[in-house]
Amino acid sequence: MTMFENVTRALARQLNPGGDLIPLDSLIDFKRFYPLCLVLRKRKRTLFWGARYVHTDYTLLDVLEPGSSPAEPTASGNFCFKNVLDARVEGKVDMPKTVKVTGTAGLSQNSTLEVQTLSVAPKALESLQKERKLAEEHPFLKEMRDQGENLYMVMEVVETVQEVTLERAGKAEGCFSLPFFAPLGLQGSVNHKETVTIPKGCVLAFRVRQLMVNGKDEWDIPHICDDNMQTFPPGGRVPDGGLFVCPTYCSIGEAHEDFQALKEEVQRETQEVKKLNRVGQNSLLSSLSKLLGKKKELQDLELLLEGALDKGHEVTLEAFPKDVLLSKDTKEAVLYFLGALTELSEAQQKLLVKSVEKKILPVQLKLVESTMEQNFRQDREGVFPLQPDLLSSLGEEELTLTEALIGLSGLEVQRSGPQYTWDPDTLPHLCALYAGLSFLHLLTKAS
Secondary structure (H helix, E strand, C coil): CCHHHHHHHHHHHHHCCCCCCEECCCHHHHHHHCCCEEEEECCCCCCCCCCCEEEEEEEHHHHECCCCCCCCCEEEEEEEEEEEEEEEEEEEEEECCCEEEEEEEEEEEEEEEEEEEEECCHHHHHHHHHHCCECCCCHHHHHHHHHCCCEEEEEEEEEECCCEEEEEEEEEEEEEEECCEEEEEEEEEEEEEEEEEECCCCEEEEEEEECEEECCCEEECCCCECCCCCCCCHHHCCCCCCCECCCCCCCHHHHCCCHHHHHHHHHHHHHHHCCCCHHHHHHHHHHHHHHCCCHHHHHHHHHHHHHHHHHCCCCCCCCCCCCCCCCHHHHHHHHHHHHHHHHCCHHHHHHHHHHHHHCCHHHHHHHHHHHHHHHCCCCCCEEEECCCHHHHCCCHHHHHHHHHHHHCCCCEEECCCCEEEECHHHHHHHHHHHHHHHHHHHHHHCC
């Protein structure tokens, strides 16, 4: 996970655990998530790992008739957020594509942020609604209406008060064995350091509410909403009744009672993917293997599938035979799993490709499933025993790969015991990993 992504997720968990504060995952996009910005929510949303949003390059003011400007967003509450990571590992450490170290390795990350919230004042929004109508002929609105998209407006953000530089440093020291000079045992140390500067006024997390169009030029940003509500409802009127607080980023414990609900949700989607013939599943696996580890390209594929669903177009992926087409239900299922995979870091995605090559997905899936079955509703940290047979079939390299894959989701597995350290904050990441493993495991069965 990038330093920026790591910090924004930790910030959202600390300021609003289990709530609707959505961490921003891309530093380059922060200017597109200010209050009044319009964003799109990804399809195939799941309560297990939250909703994700993409920018549109438009604000609410852009799609309204000309008129007075609303009051500036209201600033409130300065918070000081400190994120410290200090990890040290002793023993044999594998550093992919470089060296193997027998000795010690450490990683430290220290970040202190001063942040504040900016929000659209309710009175300012009410005044704007009375004074300025919707520009019904606006090309962007017409496009969104034709595609049946739902639009959301950024209502509140958490932003930095001062510019800050984040730093992450790693060090390994001991005996190094280089791939091409295996017999050589070289003593020494390797230092790694990376920094990123976050500018003043950078959005780190945000909240949204749905934009509703009622008639030709009437609009509203309701306080409550329903997942079935549409920004552009058929007939031009907002339906009455059946409303509840909109769970844009639900906590797992509140959304579902147990792991079985997630398991059933994943199984429903895998059944749709199973409708692809053997050639289609193989081709899909081949295409994904080339995209995993390239988060931007994976997200572009999401947008491609979304566009195809909106317009009723067929989708042909790289290495996909032209006579193998994705049905609407299969597209939606693939989109569901792409959402899970893009929740993972690029490092995890690359580790999944390695796991496919080494054919250890079934063991990893069983390990994650067993852990979540026992702790899905566990709301406290703790150390728990691990079934020895879950690790016994893995060789040293496969075990190290598995520990890294799961560890990057926040689940620390210790061979001694064996045991693992449970942290309830890791649950959304583990849910996404479980779905990703299930999806890739299904596709490998066809190869």
